[in-house]
Amino acid sequence: MNTSMASIHQLPSGKWRALIRKKGITPISATFVTEKLAKAFAKEKERQLEEIKATGRTAAPKGSTVAHYIDDYLDYIQRGRTLQRSALFIYKALKKRFGKIGIERLSKSHLDSFINDRKKEGVQGQTIAGDLSLLSSVLRYCYDSKHLDVDPDLADKARKSLKTNHKMRIKSREVECLPTQSEVDAIIAAYANKKRQKIDMPQVIKFGLYTSMRQSEICGIRIEDLDRENKTVIIRDRKHPSDKEGNDETVALLPSAWQIVETVIGSRQSGCIFPYNPKSVSTAFTRARAVAGVTRPVRFHDLRHKAITDFFGLGLNVPQVASMSGHRDWQTLKRYTHVKATDVHAAYNALNLKQGDLKNVDSQLALILQKLGDMNGAPA
CATH class of the missing domain: 1.10.443.10 (Intergrase catalytic core)
Structure with a gap:
């Protein structure tokens, strides 16, 4: 039995609202200029819900692109916090690079090409890793929240390949700028x-x-x-x-x-x-x-x-x-930790000193016990 129910009704403003109710999920609603658009939205959402119920995943709507889901992710994430301008700038660049590609068509070859182009531009590995990390957040959102049939680890695997396949050095900015x-x-x-x-x-x-x-x-x-x-x-x-x-x-x-x-x-x-x-x-x-x-x-x-x-x-x-x-x-x-060879010698010497102190304590304790024994055995 299908427990979902989509209702389409006109608002006082003249626009049309589609409302979908299905047991076990949060109600879904959206407002459109025409009734036709509202019905199309409701039909597509119901199809996605049925597909998720059957397989756990759903295909992305026809024509949806990486740019569409970057915008969707940013709208979602900024409800709870404000992203830094640097992150928004990177997302804008990612939209320009991958925006027209269908979200499900995004592949390893696309990301390899991106890495190679960035290398030719003289961009350091740490910067490329940061770009891919932000793209990874979008793919993970598509997989976990939108239940899309995408590889959530695609960008993360590309980021990890920077050292191996692309022979790039990933420097740690924090250690490099460790203040004196x-x-x-x-x-x-x-x-x-x-x-x-x-x-x-x-x-x-x-x-x-x-x-x-x-x-x-x-x-x-x-x-x-x-x-x-x-x-x-x-x-x-x-x-x-x-x-x-x-x-x-x-x-x-x-x-x-x-x-x-x-x-x-x-x-x-x-x-x-x-x-x-x-x-x-x-x-x-x-x-x-x-x-x-x-x-x-x-x-x-x-x-x-x-x-x-x-x-x-x-x-x-x-x-x-x-x-x-x-x-x-x-x-x-x-x-x-920055452990050096001299640190090992210092630690070893400190350990020997502690052990030596313990031996001295044991010797002193034995001497005290001996004296106590002599006192107890002495004639009154």
């Missing part, structure tokens, strides 16, 4: 003469270095979420690769970070510890970088990578650093 201590000191010093600065950037920068938090996390943590006894704070809805909400994490604040917190909040009992707009923090940092004469494109986010590197330098292990940084994949943290 002298650069950080120069940027902080640039605020010395900024009398009208509303954001206490020196404290924000230092806090970022002592915690590895993102600027959005720093500006979001609240006084109410501090645990003064255990020196921790809760980061609400921390960034997660798949889950958008419910990712609260309790993070340790090391002594330097805790000292900044106490200084910043003063007598306040509630509200954000750093009540600033994250974008304003990023902008202020970039401006100070220019004033300080730091020529490399160091961003505020790069402080997070320096912090992680410093944590490893302090001797924290991977699980401990991951609990601070919020990384779900420990493999990602490998690039920050």
Whole structure:
């Protein structure tokens, strides 16, 4: 029995609305200029629903292109958040490149040709990987949300082939722009003469270095979420690769970070510890970088990578650093360890010292026990 029901009716405005109701799905509706268009829409949607029910996948509507689904994806994603202008620019370029190709006809050869053309233009592997990553998001959306019969991993596989098939080096921008201590000191010093600065950037920068938090996390943590006894704070809805909400994490604040917190909040009992707009923090940092004469494109986010590197330098292990940084994949943290041959010798020597200390403790304990035994066995 077909439980779907499409209704077509005219609105007071004169336009026509198609409404499709089917058990188990959210009602689908759209408005059209003519009744004919409304009926055609309803017929196509019902066909897709029946096909999905039978096979789990559906063919894309006739004439639908990559450009159509990029627009559809952008409309969907921007309901919940605002994309950066750089991402929108890339999507515009992708539409120009692949826009006229049918979404189901997009193939490996199309992407290989794209990669080769970008290489000829002198574009670096990391940039091409970023382009393909954004295209991958569209294909995944088509597969998961639209149930289209497309390969959701097509662009991702092309991105992974950059190193192997195309012999391109994928550099990590974060590690390349790892800020030096002298650069950080120069940027902080640039605020010395900024009398009208509303954001206490020196404290924000230092806090970022002592915690590895993102600027959005720093500006979001609240006084109410501090645990003064255990020196921790809760980061609400921390960034997660798949889950958008419910990712609260309790993070340790090391002594330097805790000292900044106490200084910043003063007598306040509630509200954000750093009540600033994250974008304003990023902008202020970039401006100070220019004033300080730091020529490399160091961003505020790069402080997070320096912090992680410093944590490893302090001797924290991977699980401990991951609990601070919020990384779900420990493999990602490998690039920050920077282990050298001299580090191995230093660690070995430190281990020998610890073992030597334990032997000394054992010897001293044995001597004390011996003396106690002699005392207990001595005549009264």
